[in-house]
Amino acid sequence: MSARSSYLPSGRYVPVLATLALLAVMYGAGALRYEAFGDGQVILNVFVDNAFLLVVAVGMTFVILTGGIDLSVGSVVALTTMLSASLLKDQAWPPYAVLPLVLLLGALLGLGMGCVIHYFEIQPFIVTLAGMFLARGLCYTISTASIPIDDPFWRSMADSKVRLAGYFVSPSVLVALVVVLVAAYVLGYTRLGRNVYAIGGSPGSALLMGLPVARTRIAVYTISGFCSALGGVLLSFYMLSGYGLHAVGMELDAIAAVVIGGTLLTGGSGYLVGTVLGVMVLGVIQTIITFDGTLSSWWTKIVIGVLLFVFIVLQRLIAARGTRSAPAAPESAPLTLTAPPAR
Template identity: 65%
Template sequence: MTTTDMTPVTKGGEGPELNKRRRVYKPNTKYVPILATLFLLIVMYSSGVANYRNFDDPSVIVNLFRDNAVLLVVAVGMTFVILTGGIDLSVGAVISLTTILTATLLKADWPPLVVLPAVLLLGALIGAGQGAVIHFFKVEPFIATLAGLFLARGAALTINDESVPIRDDMWREISDYRIVLADGVVTKPIAIIAVLAVLVAAAVLAWTRFGRNVYAIGGNSDSALLMGLPVGRTKIAVYTLSGFCAALGGVLFSINSTSGWALQGNGMELDAIAACVIGGVLLTGGSGFVWGTLLGVLVTGLIRTIINFQGDLNAAWSRIIIGVLLFAFIVMQRLVTRKAK
């Protein structure tokens, strides 16, 4: 007759109780990626300060916001989409369309206060259309927004395939306007708008039902539906938001360069996705923060700044370094989530 096993069994109420509050991983894992990005940013900045003259000038940081204002705005919209587990490939093309359309309309002497809301509305409409196709017809986001990319870029090229300068007074004034933050530290309105976009987005995600629904859908959209959440409306809304952000990015672009060009913002969707990933937003949806995206944008911007300071480096290096960073962060995310399992 065979009998049993080795080690003595623990007695007492520990058994079933153990089941009751079984912790799988520590709750703060969701902050790990964002803290890592912050750490990286600090290390990069410190090494920049240590290696290059004038790197400690506050304007280095302030200029990061100015130079990456468009990317920041677009990445904020992308963050919403990615949080729902989707993706928006059309943002770069919507930027192109917005800049060329803005320039063309202004050239045709449309009043700027009509042009501005019109192009923003157009961006939102393109986004809403994509969202509707994704939700109602269950077309994959990748494909639906790919169609949006072709459509917007095609429309932009059809309008004009050459660069169109903007001579409108309002545009020029905003473009030339400088905001003095401190002695010798100035920035442009577009940077302020980008920062505002981040603040508004962070508040929406943390404190509104819409924001929480975005996370719920990214976590499990079937469950969200059964919990009675407005899944369809929310999905369409995030693509609308992303389209709007892209159009806003396009407007900022047109202000910054006082011109419109149908190839402007080409590939921006990639940069935005990369910034989100580096900022710890999980591409599977449901996890991440706008703050992370902000840090991701700053990291990619700082890489370019450092390469500029270095001077003798091939611009190709910025792509390679961003690739390496992507690799490092993705592997890290993978390790964190694997531990969670």
């Protein structure tokens, strides 16, 4: 009668543990091969170079956990850099006005897409694809060229270093860290977060269980839009420019990071820590290729491609094992005997 449970690492944690193991192996290999690789600063630099991707991937995690997808994130990032640069330089707006405005705009874009997805029951893929073209196109209405940013606040965010026992990170990393912690808390300890998992598990059941499906679904796209805008701000700190060709394909990097981090594309299963690990995996691959110096940067893509395959297959196997072991319980089921009605 009691559900078969074991305290072996249950299926839920296997993907995350696999990613962790992969990261450890990659880092170990790098450290063996290149002397300077073992320096702790290398890992921190991975965060410095990928803080924006991490923030975007956090938003993507919410969306994918509900079983959706958000293709617009890269374009929203680009639009944010463009809008910030243009407002700061051409309109000479102060940073404290620009920042809330671009963040709000990103959230509103997400909110709009979420409403269309939910109320018109359209595939998230197609709605966010439209959002992707829209946001990318809007960049070029501002300018077709790159706009440099020389606002003092932006400069200070770009140049300052937060020092810590001989190591340093950029302020962006701290922002990303806060985002990760808040998001992990929301997913693990709030109703919104649990509803996200429930919807990813079974939207129909969630509705019948009386959960606010509409609100939750729209919320995740809003969160993703907000995270994209914040990622865009961090990218503009990093690049000190706004450009319509920034972050081309970043939506795919974000999806790759989330999936490598062990979150199921069909939704309902995954952890935010996995996404952090996924972003680190992507970052470490780039670092290794930079360290080597002889490898073409396209190797990054090749390795990511291979890893994606491996992880999707791994998830498939785990899922298959799960469904096979689940209903197999009533092996010793007694007879079902129903008397014929007419006797």
